[in-house]
Amino acid sequence: MHVAILLYPRFTALDAVGPxxxxxxxxxxxxxxxxxxxxxxxxxxxxxxxxxxxxxxxxPAPDVIVVPGGPGTLEALSxxxxxxxxxxxxxxxxxxxxxxxxxxxxxxxxxxxGLKATTHWAFLDALTGFGASPAAERVVTEGKIVTAAxxxxxxxxxxxxxxxxxxxxxxxxxxxxxxxDPRPPFDAGSPKTAPDGLAERALTLLTGA
Amino acid sequence: MHVAILLYPRFTALDAVGPxxxxxxxxxxxxxxxxxxxxxxxxxxxxxxxxxxxxxxxxPAPDVIVVPGGPGTLEALSxxxxxxxxxxxxxxxxxxxxxxxxxxxxxxxxxxxGLKATTHWAFLDALTGFGASPAAERVVTEGKIVTAAxxxxxxxxxxxxxxxxxxxxxxxxxxxxxxxDPRPPFDAGSPKTAPDGLAERALTLLTGA
Numbered sequence: 001m002h003v004a005i006l007l008y009p010r011f012t013a014l015d016a017v018g019p020x021x022x023x024x025x026x027x028x029x030x031x032x033x034x035x036x037x038x039x040x041x042x043x044x045x046x047x048x049x050x051x052x053x054x055x056x057x058x059x060p061a062p063d064v065i066v067v068p069g070g071p072g073t074l075e076a077l078s079x080x081x082x083x084x085x086x087x088x089x090x091x092x093x094x095x096x097x098x099x100x101x102x103x104x105x106x107x108x109x110x111x112x113x114g115l116k117a118t119t120h121w122a123f124l125d126a127l128t129g130f131g132a133s134p135a136a137e138r139v140v141t142e143g144k145i146v147t148a149a150x151x152x153x154x155x156x157x158x159x160x161x162x163x164x165x166x167x168x169x170x171x172x173x174x175x176x177x178x179x180x181d182p183r184p185p186f187d188a189g190s191p192k193t194a195p196d197g198l199a200e201r202a203l204t205l206l207t208g209a
Numbered sequence: 210m211h212v213a214i215l216l217y218p219r220f221t222a223l224d225a226v227g228p229x230x231x232x233x234x235x236x237x238x239x240x241x242x243x244x245x246x247x248x249x250x251x252x253x254x255x256x257x258x259x260x261x262x263x264x265x266x267x268x269p270a271p272d273v274i275v276v277p278g279g280p281g282t283l284e285a286l287s288x289x290x291x292x293x294x295x296x297x298x299x300x301x302x303x304x305x306x307x308x309x310x311x312x313x314x315x316x317x318x319x320x321x322x323g324l325k326a327t328t329h330w331a332f333l334d335a336l337t338g339f340g341a342s343p344a345a346e347r348v349v350t351e352g353k354i355v356t357a358a359x360x361x362x363x364x365x366x367x368x369x370x371x372x373x374x375x376x377x378x379x380x381x382x383x384x385x386x387x388x389x390d391p392r393p394p395f396d397a398g399s400p401k402t403a404p405d406g407l408a409e410r411a412l413t414l415l416t417g418a
Binding site: 190 | 226229233240256260309348359361362365369377380381385386392395397402411415
């Protein structure tokens, strides 16, 4: 199974590296980072650089695509070569997936019309602009399209995907290998459980970056 | 607060990028990837390349160091310039931390003698070789040394660290921003809960890579 993870300027690193780690550890999976051109791509903090090893032209038909989110989503929404790569790849994929605001990019490519989808909690409403029905869920599967909530949700998405694309035991094997037995020290990862006022501050942190 | 994340050949990507994402999002934190020399460093799967932007010599005294694990740990344990950078940095750090088998590197640098520490579940016994007491816990804090369990535990470690180094509210703010509200699809992330026989297979996957 060949997985292509899309990179574009100002992506969020964990959106890409969470699914990467799950899928690259799985036996029989190959993961490639793809961008407009092969070469360095800088993340949303300006301090992490990942190397894309394939261009859009060099990897037209992977089995799975993963579209991460991040502040760079805003530019990606009108990046026609990027959207065209997604549209064409999607014609052949077994699975088309996103993490965080990556689902807005799937929406801009026209893939979410009439479908339920999720994204980062702060941007759920924006999905309606692409004809999708927002769902405040961790992972949403609609046919071969799988969307995940914000940033860290890509790990849950990739394990869910692996169980579907391969089998439950392979997903459990990878989960154990990466010791994914999360113990968040606080119960503040969702606006439903976070202390009052924190969502507004988080939104400022996210959009002011 | 200046955080240095150490990179070395065949590190595990999520060990580094989990803490990176938590700490780089935190207001007032700067994160730098450091290696023997500035430049590309390839991960344990051979398919992800991160750019180090500082050499050991260029970043001698960060406030926090994060040492990731991975199959490359084995070579790192006898990499004297790497161990010497850790020893000298540790003299000045506010916090010295590790993820996964990164704690074995702290051990090889002589920092864990007589201390409780953790690492990936499969390698806990190896800590005794460095005079440490292995603890099967998610995150272990001993003075200014914080060690984390395998791979994904770096996210929990970084949030725990942020709450101590700054305050609880900052850690919760970051947790909400990265929507760290984990929902693993299976309860297989620990050898205590994984199906029978899976630990042996995971060990083969990890050491055969």
